[in-house]
Amino acid sequence: MPAIRSIHRSVLTFALLSITLAASAQKTPKAEKKKIKDYAQLVDPFIGTGGHGHTYPGAVMPFGMVQLSPDTRLEGWDGSSGYHYTDSLVYGFSHTHLSGTGVPDYCDILFMPTTGDPQFKNTEYRSAFKKKNEQASPGYYKTRLDKYNIDVELTATTRVGVHRYDYPGGTSKANIIIDLQHRDEVLDSWIEVVNDHEVRGFRKSKSWATDQQVYFYAKFSKPFKTYGIAGNDQVLQGQSKAAGKNIKMYLQFDNPGEVIAKVGISAVSADGALKNLDAEVPDFDFKKIQKAAKAAWNAELNKIQVEGGAPSVAQATQAAQTDLRTNAGPYGSAPNGKKTAILDYAKIKQTIFYTALYHTMLAPNVYNDVDGQYRGMDQKIHTAQGFNYYTVFSLWDTFRAENPLLTLIDRKRTLDFIKTFLAMYEQGGLLPIWPLASTETYCMIGNHAIPVIVDAYAKGIRDFDAAEAFTAMKAAVNRNQFGLDNYRKNGAVLADTEHQSVSKTLEYAYDDWCIAQMAKMLNKPQDYTEYIQRAQYWKNVFNDQNGFMQARVNGGWYTPFEPTEINHNYTEGNAWQYSFLVPQDVEGLITRMGGKQAFEAKLDELFTTESKLSGNAVPDVAGLIGQYAHGNEPSHHMAYLFNFTDSPDKTQLYIDRILRQEYSEKPDGLAGNEDCGQMSAWYVMSSLGIYNIAPGQNQFQVGIPQFDKAVIYLENGKKFTIINSGASITRSNIYLQGMNLAKKAYNKLYLNNSDIADGGEFEVFTGRLSNKLFLQDLEKPLSQITDDPIVANPYIIAPAKTFKQPVSIQIKSADTDAKIYYTLDGTTPSASSTLYTQPLSISANTTVKAIAVINGKSSFVDEAVFVKTNSNN
Incomplete structure (x- = not known):
C-alpha cells in the first residue's frame, strides 16, 4: 500500500477551485472548529427546472413550509412544480410548491404585482419575463415583469414568504393581485381586509391532495389606498370580506416605489398564520431575511465539504475534446473547448454536487x-x-x-x-x-x-x-x-x-x-x-x-x-x-x-x-x-x-x-x-x-x-x-x-x-x-437470507386457459430438489396427493392445484382453471 500511496502522491495536482468565502466558525459538540464555507454560491436552483426534472427555482428555507416561487405553467406533467425553464410568461408568485414530483399540486395563494387598472383573469394580468433577468440562489429569487416594468424579489423564512416589488416611479395605480382560485380546484375560500396594511384569507382545494387547507396572513410595508374583492372576477362593491370558489382581490398603492409584502401561512388557522408571521418576520427588512436564509442554507450545505474533483487544463484537454465531440460528459459543457471552461469544470462539478445536496433538503x-x-x-x-x-x-x-x-x-x-x-x-x-x-x-x-x-x-x-x-x-x-x-x-x-x-x-x-x-x-x-x-x-x-x-x-x-x-x-x-x-x-x-x-x-x-x-x-x-x-x-x-x-x-x-x-x-x-x-x-x-x-x-x-x-x-x-x-x-x-x-x-x-x-x-x-x-481479493458485501428458506411456488405451463381439444400441461418448480404434488378435483393438495412425474392431459373443465415440497416444507398452493369450450365455436 505505501507504494501505491507514493505513486498517487507523485501525480497529485493542485486544486482548481478554492472556495474560501469563510463567513464564520461554528463549534461542533466536541469543540472541533468547522470553517463555514459559502457553498450557497455553488447552488443553482435552475438545475432540474428544464427537461422532466420538475423542480422550482424560488425562495425556500431548508425543509421549509413556504416555497415562494414563480408560477409559469398551470397544467400538464411538466408543470407539476408550477414552473418550467422554457416558459416566458409568469402568472405570479405562490407560496407552496412541490419539488420534482410527477403529479401537479400546491401553488397556493398567488400574489402578482401589476400596474394600471386591476385585472382578475390570469391571461390578462400575467406578464412576460426574460431569462437574462432571472436570478436564483438558496433562499432568494429575482425577476423582472416586462409588462409592468416591475422588479420582483423573493425570500423566505420557514413559514413566511417575503416579497419585494419595485414599481416604476410615478405609478398611481400600483397593484397587488391576490388570486385564491389559481391552479387547483377550489372547494372553498375567503379573504378579508383587516386594515390598510393587512389582509388574511383561506383556501381549501382539491387536486392530488383531495382536501388541502391553507390559511394566510399578509402584512405590507406601505398602506394601500384602495382595494377590491372580486367574486367570479367581478368586484363586489363595498365588501371587506367575501367567500366562495372564485375569490380574488386587488390592493392598490399610489406611487409606492418599493412595497414589501410578508405572508405567513398555516394549515391550522389565520391566527396561526399570523403567529408564524410575527414570530419569524417581525419587521420589513428584506435583506436581513435574505441574509438569514443564505446563512441557514450554508449551515446545512456545510455538513458535507468537498474539494477538487477535476484535473488541470493539460490533463483535461484530451478528455474534454472527446466530450465536446460527443456533447456528453461534464466537459461537454465547455463551449468550443475553451481552456477557461475547462478550468471551470471543478466549479461545475461542485455546482452539480451542492445543488443536489440543496435539492435533498427541499422536502419533506x-x-x-x-x-x-x-x-x-x-x-x-x-x-x-x-x-x-x-x-x-x-x-x-x-x-x-x-x-x-x-x-x-x-x-x-x-x-x-x-x-x-x-x-x-x-x-x-x-x-x-x-x-x-x-x-x-x-x-x-x-x-x-x-x-x-x-x-x-x-x-x-x-x-x-x-x-x-x-x-x-x-x-x-x-x-x-x-x-x-x-x-x-x-x-x-x-x-x-x-x-x-x-x-x-x-x-x-x-x-x-x-x-x-x-x-x-x-x-x-x-x-x-x-x-x-x-x-x-x-x-x-x-x-x-x-x-x-x-x-x-x-x-x-x-x-x-x-x-x-x-x-x-x-x-x-x-x-x-x-x-x-x-x-x-x-x-x-x-x-x-x-x-x-x-x-x-x-x-x-x-x-x-x-x-x-x-x-x-x-x-x-x-x-x-x-x-x-x-x-x-x-x-x-x-x-x-x-x-x-x-x-x-x-x-x-x-x-x-x-x-x-x-x-x-x-x-x-x-x-x-x-x-x-x-x-x-x-x-x-x-x-x-x-x-x-x-x-x-x-x-x-x-x-x-x-x-x-x-x-x-x-x-x-x-x-x-x-x-x-x-x-x-x-x-x-x-x-x-x-x-x-x-x-x-x-x-x-x-x-x-x-x-x-x-x-x-x-x-x-x-x-x-x-x-x-x-x-478479486476484496471481501464482498452481504445480502443473503439464510434463515427459514421457503419453497418457491410451482408453476403450470399450458397453451391457454380455454381449449377445444385435449391439452397437455406441465407443472414445474424453480427448486430442482422439490417434489410436486397435485389434485385435479379442486381439493387442496398435500404430500399425500398425487406426485407429479409427467405432463398431464386435460380434456374437461378442470381445476389444477399443486404444491412444491422440500423436506416436508410446502410452498403455497398454485392454482389454474382450465375451461373446455364448444368445439363448434
Whole structure:
C-alpha cells in the first residue's frame, strides 16, 4: 500500500477551485472548529427546472413550509412544480410548491404585482419575463415583469414568504393581485381586509391532495389606498370580506416605489398564520431575511465539504475534446473547448454536487406552526410536543438514498420524521405512503415508511416508541389493500386480480425483510421467522426459465412476455428494471439466476442491450443506459450489484458513467423527476463513493469517490473524511487500486455504518485501468437470507386457459430438489396427493392445484382453471 500511496502522491495536482468565502466558525459538540464555507454560491436552483426534472427555482428555507416561487405553467406533467425553464410568461408568485414530483399540486395563494387598472383573469394580468433577468440562489429569487416594468424579489423564512416589488416611479395605480382560485380546484375560500396594511384569507382545494387547507396572513410595508374583492372576477362593491370558489382581490398603492409584502401561512388557522408571521418576520427588512436564509442554507450545505474533483487544463484537454465531440460528459459543457471552461469544470462539478445536496433538503416540509399546532391526517388540530411535524414524504422514491443520506447527516430531523410517521399512524391508522398536506394520496406502491424507520433504528436513532412503530409496521403490511391480502394468501400478488403485481410483490417482500430486521433488534423471534419468510416471496415471481421477474396468471406465467414491455404488471417500468429488485437477498437472486457468471452476464446485458422500450409510453422511464433507467428509482441500486460478482470494477465504471452522463449543471441536468430529493441524493451518495442498497442493513457499498476530499460532519461531533487523490488527476481514473481505512490497508467492498459514525479517514487510490488482481481479493458485501428458506411456488405451463381439444400441461418448480404434488378435483393438495412425474392431459373443465415440497416444507398452493369450450365455436 505505501507504494501505491507514493505513486498517487507523485501525480497529485493542485486544486482548481478554492472556495474560501469563510463567513464564520461554528463549534461542533466536541469543540472541533468547522470553517463555514459559502457553498450557497455553488447552488443553482435552475438545475432540474428544464427537461422532466420538475423542480422550482424560488425562495425556500431548508425543509421549509413556504416555497415562494414563480408560477409559469398551470397544467400538464411538466408543470407539476408550477414552473418550467422554457416558459416566458409568469402568472405570479405562490407560496407552496412541490419539488420534482410527477403529479401537479400546491401553488397556493398567488400574489402578482401589476400596474394600471386591476385585472382578475390570469391571461390578462400575467406578464412576460426574460431569462437574462432571472436570478436564483438558496433562499432568494429575482425577476423582472416586462409588462409592468416591475422588479420582483423573493425570500423566505420557514413559514413566511417575503416579497419585494419595485414599481416604476410615478405609478398611481400600483397593484397587488391576490388570486385564491389559481391552479387547483377550489372547494372553498375567503379573504378579508383587516386594515390598510393587512389582509388574511383561506383556501381549501382539491387536486392530488383531495382536501388541502391553507390559511394566510399578509402584512405590507406601505398602506394601500384602495382595494377590491372580486367574486367570479367581478368586484363586489363595498365588501371587506367575501367567500366562495372564485375569490380574488386587488390592493392598490399610489406611487409606492418599493412595497414589501410578508405572508405567513398555516394549515391550522389565520391566527396561526399570523403567529408564524410575527414570530419569524417581525419587521420589513428584506435583506436581513435574505441574509438569514443564505446563512441557514450554508449551515446545512456545510455538513458535507468537498474539494477538487477535476484535473488541470493539460490533463483535461484530451478528455474534454472527446466530450465536446460527443456533447456528453461534464466537459461537454465547455463551449468550443475553451481552456477557461475547462478550468471551470471543478466549479461545475461542485455546482452539480451542492445543488443536489440543496435539492435533498427541499422536502419533506415542516407542517406545524411555531406553537406546534398542525392539521393531522384526521383533519383535526394537534400539537407536536418536542418535535416538528412534516408532510410531503415521497417515500417510494426517497427510502432508497434520500432518507439514508439524512440518517447520516441529519439524525435529529430523521427522528422528527419518524415521530411524524407515528403521529400519522395514531391519527389515521396507517403509516404514511405518500402524504401531502393532511391527505394520504396512496401514491405509488409499498409501505416505505417501514425501511426509513428500520434503517434509522439500526443506525442508532432510537428515541421513539419502537414498540408502537413495530405494531404500526405490521398493521401496514397486514391490511387488505393494494393486493396485500392476495400477497399473504398466495406468497405473491397475482396478476389475475391486481395490477402492478410483480412490482408490488417485490416491494412488499423488501418491506417484510425490514420488519424482520426490526423484529430481530427487538428480540421477537416469532415475528422474525414470519417476516423473514415473507421477505423471500420474491422467489414466487421469478421465472427460472428466462431469468426475469414475471407476472403470475392462472397458475402460470403471464404471456406473451417481452422483458422490454412496460405494461400493467410493473410500476413505471418493465421486467428488465424490476428483475434485480431484491436488495435484501442479492445472493439468493444470484443463485436463482444460475450463479455469479450468469448473474454478471445478465447485469451486463441490462446495461448494454440495444433493445428499446416497448408497450406503454411512460415518461418516467428515462435516463436509459441499455435498459437501465436512471430516471426512475427502481434502477438506482443496480450498478452497485456488480460488487457481488467477480467484476466489481464494473460498479466503478457504471457509477462514474451515470454520474457524468445523467447529471449536468444545465436546467435539464436531471435524468428524470427529482422526486423530492431522491434523484439528487443518489448523486450525493455516489459522489461520496458510498451507497446503501438495502436501507435497514448497516453496510454502505463502496463505489468511486468523485472528489479529492469530502468531509462528512457528523452530529456526534466527529467527521468522516473520504479521500481520492485521483479525482483531480484525470477523468479516466475510475478504477480502485487500493484502499486505506484509518491509515491501514482495507480489503472490503463495503463500509459498515460504525466505520463512518466513529469518524476517521477512508482513502481510495484510483487508476485508469481496472485492477482485477486487487479487486478479486476484496471481501464482498452481504445480502443473503439464510434463515427459514421457503419453497418457491410451482408453476403450470399450458397453451391457454380455454381449449377445444385435449391439452397437455406441465407443472414445474424453480427448486430442482422439490417434489410436486397435485389434485385435479379442486381439493387442496398435500404430500399425500398425487406426485407429479409427467405432463398431464386435460380434456374437461378442470381445476389444477399443486404444491412444491422440500423436506416436508410446502410452498403455497398454485392454482389454474382450465375451461373446455364448444368445439363448434
